[in-house]
Amino acid sequence: MIITPDEFRKYVAQVGEIDPIMVDARRAEGIYVWDSEDKQYIDMLSGICVANIGHNHPKVLKAIRSQMYKSLHLMVYGEFIQRQQYLYARKIMGLLENKYQQIFFVNSGSEAIEGAIKTAKLYTKRPEVISMKNSYHGSTMGAVSLMSDEKFTAPFRPLIPMCSSIEFNNVEDLQKITQQTACVVSETIQAGAGVILPENDYLKKLQQRCKEVGALLIMDEIQTGFGRTGKLFAFQNYDILPDIICIAKSMGGGMPIGGFIGKKKVMDSLNNHHPLIGHASTFGGHPLSLAAARASLKVLIKENIMEDVEKKGEIYRQKLVHPQIKEVRGKGLFNCIVLNEPKKWKEALISCFEEGIITGTHLFNEGCLSIKPPLTITYQEIDLSIEKILKALNKIS
Numbered sequence: 001m002i003i004t005p006d007e008f009r010k011y012v013a014q015v016g017e018i019d020p021i022m023v024d025a026r027r028a029e030g031i032y033v034w035d036s037e038d039k040q041y042i043d044m045l046s047g048i049c050v051a052n053i054g055h056n057h058p059k060v061l062k063a064i065r066s067q068m069y070k071s072l073h074l075m076v077y078g079e080f081i082q083r084q085q086y087l088y089a090r091k092i093m094g095l096l097e098n099k100y101q102q103i104f105f106v107n108s109g110s111e112a113i114e115g116a117i118k119t120a121k122l123y124t125k126r127p128e129v130i131s132m133k134n135s136y137h138g139s140t141m142g143a144v145s146l147m148s149d150e151k152f153t154a155p156f157r158p159l160i161p162m163c164s165s166i167e168f169n170n171v172e173d174l175q176k177i178t179q180q181t182a183c184v185v186s187e188t189i190q191a192g193a194g195v196i197l198p199e200n201d202y203l204k205k206l207q208q209r210c211k212e213v214g215a216l217l218i219m220d221e222i223q224t225g226f227g228r229t230g231k232l233f234a235f236q237n238y239d240i241l242p243d244i245i246c247i248a249k250s251m252g253g254g255m256p257i258g259g260f261i262g263k264k265k266v267m268d269s270l271n272n273h274h275p276l277i278g279h280a281s282t283f284g285g286h287p288l289s290l291a292a293a294r295a296s297l298k299v300l301i302k303e304n305i306m307e308d309v310e311k312k313g314e315i316y317r318q319k320l321v322h323p324q325i326k327e328v329r330g331k332g333l334f335n336c337i338v339l340n341e342p343k344k345w346k347e348a349l350i351s352c353f354e355e356g357i358i359t360g361t362h363l364f365n366e367g368c369l370s371i372k373p374p375l376t377i378t379y380q381e382i383d384l385s386i387e388k389i390l391k392a393l394n395k396i397s
């Protein structure tokens with residue numbers, strides 16, 4: 001059965017207009033997605049940084065299969081020792097050199113942000129939350145309240161009170177973080193703004209200001225985590241140690257899961273609360289998702305996938321040269337093409353799609369196209385994807 005975009009939209013609610021590259025995806029494996037006519041696409045979005053180890057990794061599938069016969073859901077309010085949760089938590093703390101002690105499991109990135117903000121409010125007993133302009137942290141009301149742009153927030157007002165935003169990379173703005181501030185929420189590299197890298201020790205200065213006033217620094221590693229920039233987490237490139245790390249997306253190797261990680265003394269402000277007035281989630285840390293997450297993490301580490309991520313990214317930044325391209329910026333395999341003529345973004349997307357490349361634009365910067373393939377992409381496939389992108393751009397010149 002062929003399902004057209006119109007037929008799909010007839011029954012399934014979505015945001016926005018029909019995407020110019022709505023593929024009837026039938027299957028996915030590694031860096032590839034195939035449509036109903038078996039046309040092959042290279043996925044340069046990775047489901048927005050979900051498929052870091054590639055789609056449908058056999059070791060992830062095996063782990064899911066093995067767990068599903070043991071148990072699906074189990075009560076989560078302390079009735080059971082959740083084995084998969086324990087094993088994952090212990091592993092990730094070890095990988096973070098035990099500088100953090102606990103993780104709270106949720107189902108998604110938005111929920112990780114919500115939980116982190118609530119933890120910061122409990123810990124500091126302060127009301128204010130500061131975020132960065134042009135950031136997206138999720139679609140729940142707390143996460144929406146962190147968005148700076150009226151265009152996105154106006155219909156949902158009133159938002160959560162005492163949320164404001166400062167400019168990423170603007171050192172003067174750091175003075176707006178005060179003793180009223182419970183936490184600052186920031187991406188390590190701004191994704192939706194069009195892959196904006198932190199400049200000149202900005203993150204260190206941000207951390208320093210938070211320390212000075214006693215506010216917690218919450219890093220959103222939801223896109224940048226799990227090897228995307230060549231390190232397990234992007235903040236590890238910048239010599240900082242946030243108070244809380246929010247993770248999701250690639251964490252589950254394709255399964256829904258999220259979490260926030262913190263030091264024991266911070267997480268204790270949650271631990272010491274009754275579940276219903278702290279934070280709780282029926283499906284958070286689901287055994288199947290965690291089995292997948294454990295397998296995915298194991299593949300990432302054991303197969304040394306992060307080792308040549310920076311080198312691979314550099315190839316895109318060097319070889320994507322074209323009159324339509326102003327620059328290619330990013331770190332590791334977290335990059336975007338900045339178009340010379342931003343208004344041509346739709347044409348560029350459609351042309352790439354016709355060439356068998358799936359890419360996307362950025363929420364706050366439409367003239368940027370994603371170059372975020374699975375980290376497992378081979379050198380040969382990198383060259384092939386570059387060839388296809390350049391050919392696609394030739395067609396819109």
Ligand SMILES: Cc1ncc(COP(=O)(O)O)c(C=O)c1O
Nearest residue numbers: 108109110136137138222223248
């Ligand atoms: C940087 C960032 N933070 C948070 C989120 C929200 O994650 P989720 O869609 O899993 O709720 C996203 C989703 O795209 C994101 O890109």
